[in-house]
Amino acid sequence: MPQLLLELFSEEIPARMQAGAARDLERMAREHLAAAGFLPEALKTFAGPRRLTLVVEGLPIAQADRKEELKGPRVGAPPQAMEGFLRKAGLTQDQLVERDGVWMAFIEKTGRPTTEIVAEMVEAIIRGFPWPKSMTWGTSKLRWVRPLKRILCVFDREVVPFAIEGIEAGDVTEGHRFMRVGYGWGGQPFKVRDFDEYAKGLLEHFVVLNVEERKARILEGCKTLCFARNLELVDDIGLLEEVAGLAEWPTPVLGDMDPAFLDLPGEVIRTSMRTHQKYFAVRDPATGGLAPHFITIANVQSADGGAVIAAGNAKVLSSRLSDARFFWDEDVKVGFEPWLDKLNGVTFHAKLGTMAERVERIVALAGEIAPLVGADVAKAKEAARLAKADLASQMVGEFPELQGLMGGYYARAAGLDPEIADAIRDHYKPQGPSDAVPTAPLSVAVALADKLDTLGCFFAIDEKPTGSKDPYALRRAALGIIRTILESRYRVPLLRGISAALLGGFNHIYKSGMLSFSVRPGAAAPEDKDSQAARTTVLDLLSFFADRLKVTLKDQGKRHDLVDAVFALGDDDLVRIVARVEALDGFLTTDDGKNLLAGYKRASNILKAEEKKGWKAEGGREILPDASAPEVQLHDALRMIEKPLADALAAEDFTAAMRELAGLRGPVDAFLDGVFVNSEVPAERDNRLKTLAAVRDAMGQVADFSLIGG
Template sequence: MAQLLLELFSEEIPARMQADAARALERMAREALAEAGLLPEALKTFAGPRRLTLVAEGLPEAQGDRSEERKGPRVGAPDQAMDGFLRSTGLTREQLTERDGVWFAVIERKGRPTAEIVAAMVDKIVRNFPWPKSMISGTSRLRWVRPLKRILCVFDREIVPFDIEGIASGDISEGHRFMGNARPFRARDFDEYREALAGHYVVLDVEERKERILEGARTLCFARNLELVEDQGLLDEVAGLAEWPTPILGDMDPVFLDLPPEVIRTSMRTHQKYFAVRDPASGKLAPHFLVVANLEAVDGGKEIARGNAKVLSARLSDARFFWDEDRKIGLADRLEKLKGVTFHAKLGTMYERVERIEALAREVGPLVGADAELAAKAAKLAKADLGTNMVGEFPELQGLMGGYYARAESLGDDLADAIRDHYRPQGPADALPATPLATAVALADKLDTLTGFFGIEEKPTGSRDPFALRRAALGVIRIILEKKLRLGLIGVLWPATNKALQATSSVAINQGIELETRAYVKAQGSSAAAELLLEAIGDAAAKHMSLEKTEPVVVELREFFADRLKVLLRDQGKRHDLVDAVFALGDDDLVRIVARVEALEAFLASEDGSNLLAGFKRAANILKAEEKKGPLPTGPAVKLPSAPAEEIALIDSLTVVTVRLKLAMPGEDFEAAMGALATLRAPVDAFFDKVLVNSEIKAERDNRLRLLIQVRDAMSAVADFSLVTG
């Protein structure tokens, strides 16, 4: 068994593309080798600033001989069909085999050398590589992310010969662009290759580059009694920018430390790819930064640090200018500017969106323990920072800067926190809004997003979710569950949907009657009364249209939330069918739903629960079959004189269980409710074991069907067990 080593060497590959490129190379190679019947013992890929590398271990010297059987026409088929089949197989009629009236061809294929297969594979990979963006260089027709310079391809220590658009394969590579011996080197296997790269100042593995950065950065910080502000996203990026990453600690002008720390960090991260450092004693940012260079400087990096400090000062000077200028205008005074910002063509302007969120926050506020009017005020100001210079330069600071500006205006910490937190949570690891006021605004913001885009049929499909509606729904679910808010989804979705649909209807109507409006107003001599009349007509029509659409949109959203809740609970190890079983009851209190799911899961994990589920399904199947024959008998089961002991025992048990459920369910004591159901296990088992439901005596049969209906109904008060699998 032999080893394959492949390197595709080019100009700089953007850091954001490298991880996906490594995965694509592995996938394409694995698929091509598998298609040829070559299954490597191990296959690994690497990506860096200038190279994609693949190593496959344990490949055979050649493909094995293969025998392929192909089914042909039936015996006696027209000559045209037979001639076509023979041409496709390359065989004669005498070489075919007849079986069960059908012709079969057995095609023997001699295995090809692995090197020959690899050459074709690499050519196909290079020509069809899925770069998000690519370019053509010079006279070549080859598209690559950046000009492809060299291909190293060796199998079993021998060069695999081929040529792609004038680039001949070989066993030559090169190391770092500037450091050490820049001359190319030869490599005939992976050990030679990796060792030669290290000797030429290239760290091949991205995980090693990350570890080198972290260790070096922590060591530098420790020596100065500082602490690195770790940033995984930035670490991933800089590890893709440097082949020989070398951390350097630089000094920042301390005068900039009076800027918000998020501004300093964002300026460092976004523009310069610097890590921030802090004082471990105070936890505040220190007047230093850490840059990752792509070489080891002779002076230990002093000149690099000095140059980067100058660039950082220029960047932070711009940030200070934005900070000072933004505070000259109050948040409320910036709202007028939002009238000229389109949120979505079918949902109106950002100002109209703010009005909807304001109205929603006023309704949601009391439900989460916030003052209604303060919630409305916070919602009204939450988007005002979108018109600031700082957010224009750093969009990722929206909300956060609004909080700072609110504090600068002395609007109060609670309101400032609400503005700061209203986008939260933005992901599964993000913190929740901290206060009831912030919670109200965050819910209003997300609900307006969901209802608005569902109202205009912009729903997620497959992997496509351009407006992050799944994230918004999960954010609402996390807020409700983790804060244990007793909100009915319908209760908050209905007003939100109404407002969103009124907005969409208004936009549609305004667009539809705009020309007629202008013509009418012009005919009336630009009468103000005519303007008001047509505006009122449009508003009334919008309201009428929205009311007709509200219910179906709310139903869709409720199902969407159910799916998102299933995803969340599945990630926690819970079964999605149990969520369906509880949601089917029509409950929309997420806290109660999850509590019921957890109790149901524990119940079904017990022997009583699993056996009773089987009994329920048996009862449901009998009732379904009887329903096809005609209406089921109504009323409660009674103790007939001819009833066997098992039937009477089940009637008695159901009486007790019904009482226990009526006591447990209103107080949401689902554990007690499941305990009550568990007592049905033995009498249900005994009933099915000893009693014939379909008695020849009609009174007995009807009574037993009523009894099964009572069993089904008692269990269905807790969950729809028909949706539980197993």
């Protein structure tokens, strides 16, 4: 079937926008084609530095004839309703059909040529394209990311005739901006009539259309250059994605760097290369350290093998690294105390004070957490006091992404305790799902304090994430706390940390006059009538952690309802919570677990119905003289597991606790199937209800089974 080929050719499209543009083009094309009744066999988009391309396979020559049914007003409706419907349908009343008291319109539409539909579709896409930023140029009212130069639109090997703001669609595209076939420079136009000709022509004119092919070309070229010089490429996926969007004919070029700069921290060198110049760093495999070289990605293949390009880029890099050396030298001279003074003038948030006040809160939190993770309290407070100081340094001012990391280097240069330097360096970790968590006790204490202060303070001023919006990265902070605690397996009571963090947030707002209550030292709740607001905030934050824990465990294949069931017990030890969830998850995959859950729900439903009528479990249960065998068996089973279950829970052996509960499966089934609970004899009814309540209580020590689905 016929093929549609569309290319929107413009000036340079920013690399960061290209992947999103390809997705938007595909989505918009699918929506427009579907609205016209087309279901293409295949649809693919491409994005590059100067072009967006769409190819659609399997479109018909024309739209099929269609018959539409429109439901109108009811018979006897006001005349205004009928007039409006007739205008919409383009019919007269005698052309309508009555069906079940409602006027219906049946409209037959002749299918339109596909070229007409494509022309309308392309114009709608171009005029409504959701660029993050766009511009106009000249006298045109059209907005595009950069000036739009050409529209190539070919269907069934013929040009689709239309024009947008003076740009006529055609069958002409052009190749590389500088390189061209034969002699001379400049973009070389050429004609195409289908995608095969288009892709082949671009390659012949030095344009790699597919971004994945550009990335593969870059990686292969970089590794070849490194192999020839006995070097290793420093992997950088983010940079690879970016440079693949900067060059149509990417050509790696190896350049030399002045070895004298290698005494700078490696992260400074790499960041300077990456941020300013888009260079890849290389390392010496013999030492594992950076080598005095770099790889730049040129957009041309030069006759000299890139020698001039390499020399020019080396000069620029030397200038950049000279600036970095100046920042380093000046920062080392200044030191931490002047930086800490500067933090008094840096606003953290309008409602939360300065960065210096934030540091005070983190210091207090680190002191609270340190004993819980086995860290020295004095060292934890000192590391927390210095953790944010490098924000006032010149190096971090130039490279904000190095905050914390540079603080660690400056602490070592100042001769501070290596543990404190490591804690300063690692306190922002983890900054994403692929980032490692801090592991040393001191680092863990400061990292947790930093993130808890962020969460506590923003929850205290009611700046919580809503929907997809999370401007203060609170979800990331919560996930960072969860990962740090679970991977380090430190037993940090979450409620204690949350309470301390909220205390700092509430008290700061109180001091600033924006809150009507204060909080007692060491307490989580304010002293006056507004205490409920603080308690609600604590519960909201715990619920927020529960949701983030669900996300973490869901990635591991765990059910979210199990997290709810365990959290309902009021436990705030994440390590213990996860151990319970894992044991519960394993238990519920067994027949004993599934059947016991079903028995629990039956027993719970009976108890809820009776409790609504006013029944309460008062006094102990007993074996009545005429008790049936199932009653006796369940009574004995509950008595037999009581101590082993308590021992298993005390030892946090939740798998053993589940095994004990599994012993109730048979007796519970027999009781529910063979005993009439709502006996007409009050003593029997009361005792049997107490027995079911005992089953519910025993299982409730492990989790709230009422919150588990299934």
